[in-house]
Amino acid sequence: MDGKAAVLTGGTDATNVALAATVPRAVEAAGRLAADHGIRCSVVDVRSLVPLDTHTILAPHVPLPAADALEDHALPSVARIMQTGAQRWRTK
Secondary structure, three states, X not given: OOOXXXXXXXXXXXXXXXXXXXXXXXXXXXXXXXXXXXXXXEEEEOOOOOOOOHHHHOOOOOOOOOHXXXXXXXXXXXXXXXXXXXXXXXXX
């Protein structure tokens, strides 16, 4: 593998970034979203995490409407980890 991500399905509403065994599930989910809800979802197969092809993943034609929300709310930030750790220490 050359580390180059591939956009498997095009969409304008959302993007599902997948790796390895999750890729077929992501493609299936995109099909269901389109059929059941009219949501057009891109699926990007990242193919490898190192190197991670951010050029393809963050390309203008790949919709990431909630990227900021994902980073702020779904992924643990250093600030949140520190805050949680501090709260745990205070309760002991």
